[in-house]
Amino acid sequence: MTHDTHAYIGFEKYSEHVPPSIPQAVQQATSRFVGGRAARVAELPQWEQLRQIGSDIRQHTIENMDVYLARLEDAVQSAGGQVHWAETAEEARRIVLQIAKENNVKTVVKSKSMATEEIELNHALQTAGIEALETDLGEYIIQLAGTGPSHIIVPAVHLTKEEIAALFSKHLGIDAPTDPVELARIAREILREKFLNAEMGISGGNFLIAETGTLVMVTNEGNGRMCTTMPDLHVAVVGIDKVIPDWESLTVFLKLLARSATGQKLSTYTQFITGPRRAEGEFGPKEFNLVLLDNGRSKILKDPIGRDVLKCIRCGACANVCPVYKNVGGFAYGSFISGPIGAILSPQMLGTQTARELPYASTLCGACADVCPVKIPIPTILRHLRRRVAEGDEFSKPSIPLLLRGIATLASVALAWNWIYRFGARLLPVINPFFCKNNWLSNMPYPLSRWTKVRPLPPFTAKFRRWWNVRSTKETVSTR
Numbered sequence: 001m002t003h004d005t006h007a008y009i010g011f012e013k014y015s016e017h018v019p020p021s022i023p024q025a026v027q028q029a030t031s032r033f034v035g036g037r038a039a040r041v042a043e044l045p046q047w048e049q050l051r052q053i054g055s056d057i058r059q060h061t062i063e064n065m066d067v068y069l070a071r072l073e074d075a076v077q078s079a080g081g082q083v084h085w086a087e088t089a090e091e092a093r094r095i096v097l098q099i100a101k102e103n104n105v106k107t108v109v110k111s112k113s114m115a116t117e118e119i120e121l122n123h124a125l126q127t128a129g130i131e132a133l134e135t136d137l138g139e140y141i142i143q144l145a146g147t148g149p150s151h152i153i154v155p156a157v158h159l160t161k162e163e164i165a166a167l168f169s170k171h172l173g174i175d176a177p178t179d180p181v182e183l184a185r186i187a188r189e190i191l192r193e194k195f196l197n198a199e200m201g202i203s204g205g206n207f208l209i210a211e212t213g214t215l216v217m218v219t220n221e222g223n224g225r226m227c228t229t230m231p232d233l234h235v236a237v238v239g240i241d242k243v244i245p246d247w248e249s250l251t252v253f254l255k256l257l258a259r260s261a262t263g264q265k266l267s268t269y270t271q272f273i274t275g276p277r278r279a280e281g282e283f284g285p286k287e288f289n290l291v292l293l294d295n296g297r298s299k300i301l302k303d304p305i306g307r308d309v310l311k312c313i314r315c316g317a318c319a320n321v322c323p324v325y326k327n328v329g330g331f332a333y334g335s336f337i338s339g340p341i342g343a344i345l346s347p348q349m350l351g352t353q354t355a356r357e358l359p360y361a362s363t364l365c366g367a368c369a370d371v372c373p374v375k376i377p378i379p380t381i382l383r384h385l386r387r388r389v390a391e392g393d394e395f396s397k398p399s400i401p402l403l404l405r406g407i408a409t410l411a412s413v414a415l416a417w418n419w420i421y422r423f424g425a426r427l428l429p430v431i432n433p434f435f436c437k438n439n440w441l442s443n444m445p446y447p448l449s450r451w452t453k454v455r456p457l458p459p460f461t462a463k464f465r466r467w468w469n470v471r472s473t474k475e476t477v478s479t480r
């Protein structure tokens with residue numbers, strides 16, 4: 001794994017990380033979220049206007065990010081907080097470790113944060129001899145499992161309750177039941193002890209309000225509040241794209257976020273943190289540090305099409321409706337962030353040379369763009385990135401191997417000429433007997449091996465045109 005940007009295991013290696021139960025567990029959970037979202041959205045007649053306002057505010061903010069970030073820095077400092085700028089993941093880790101070292105920190109409690117997943121902070125803390133404990137239940141589970149998250153808002157969405165009970169039994173040395181309420185109780189008991197003793201709390205943040213320097217955290221478990229108020233030291237690691245102009249903007253995003261993410265009107269906890277505590281009698285940490293993470297975001301800003309990805313409010317709705325995500329799960333994206341948003345963010349952060357497969361991890365059906373609360377044109381960005389992968393542009397060179405580019409050129413010629421297509425379709429079944437096993441093609445030579453390594457292909461047939469003609473005739477008859 002690289003530590004220069006963020007963890008990327010690559011698309012082809014994903015099968016090593018995917019338990020066979022994933023599609024079922026993921027489909028059950030995402031269907032629940034899709035249903036919940038639809039019900040909440042239907043209650044709000046002005047939903048489409050709200051989406052447009054949210055999109056406009058995010059557009060305006062990313063176009064004026066320098067102004068709002070400067071305003072944010074002033075406001076955080078005026079409230080008594082400290083601001084640190086991290087250009088890379090490595091710099092962000094160094095800043096957090098330095099703060100921990102200066103304060104003799106031995107134990108850290110963490111609330112859920114995609115930014116700290118992005119910079120692989122847990123690994124860095126553990127390497128430095130600091131115990132870092134995830135306190136969001138889903139994050140706690142995947143920490144026990146030793147994996148990253150497979151969904152933006154439900155990190156352990158791929159695990160069944162039986163698998164979670166087995167993890168608890170193995171790592172906590174108990175006979176864990178499969179009852180989710182009991183499992184939550186067991187985790188809560190362990191975590192409470194840690195909250196009381198940790199010297200430092202680390203969080204991410206959903207929004208940063210430039211007007212007052214306020215960090216906004218939206219959660220459904222009380223752990224975020226415990227992490228940011230019980231230890232004397234609070235460090236928030238937040239991407240620079242999370243800045244919003246003011247409190248009025250926040251009212252729009254709070255309405256959009258909870259409905260899109262979990263199908264709630266409002267999440268259980270919405271927490272506002274403006275600097276450290278002012279007086280001894282108040283709740284909250286003595287020290288508040290905000291690490292503003294760039295890690296490729298300012299580079300993305302230069303691309304007029306790709307930069308719309310920075311409008312994202314990390315609701316996960318695009319993953320819940322994505323037919324690819326629902327069938328392969330989050331690990332298939334090989335990165336800390338999965339689903340359609342991962343497919344447009346990771347290639348831009350890491351470069352299309354590294355994550356060149358991700359823009360193709362989509363059917364381009366457009367369901368993601370239809371539900372995105374801030375109207376990010378995900379299919380447009382995917383096509384833009386595919387062009388970058390295939391042809392290169394001012395940001396990167398083409399990254400498709402020469403052989404594949406040659407095959408793609410031949411395929412485009414074959415598809416453009418009717419007789420070549422017909423001839424090829426008759427020729428392909430000839431190779432079936434050499435590779436067919438149990439009526440599946442499972443061990444094809446390169447470049448088809450890139451597919452068959454992961455799942456088999458049905459045998460080639462020359463029946464498409466016949467099938468199409470029969471289907472079209474049936475449809476014509478049924479619509480008469």
Ligand code: SF4
Nearest residue numbers: 312313315316318372
């Ligand atoms: S791209 Fe849109 S739908 Fe997907 S996580 Fe971001 S805001 Fe939500």
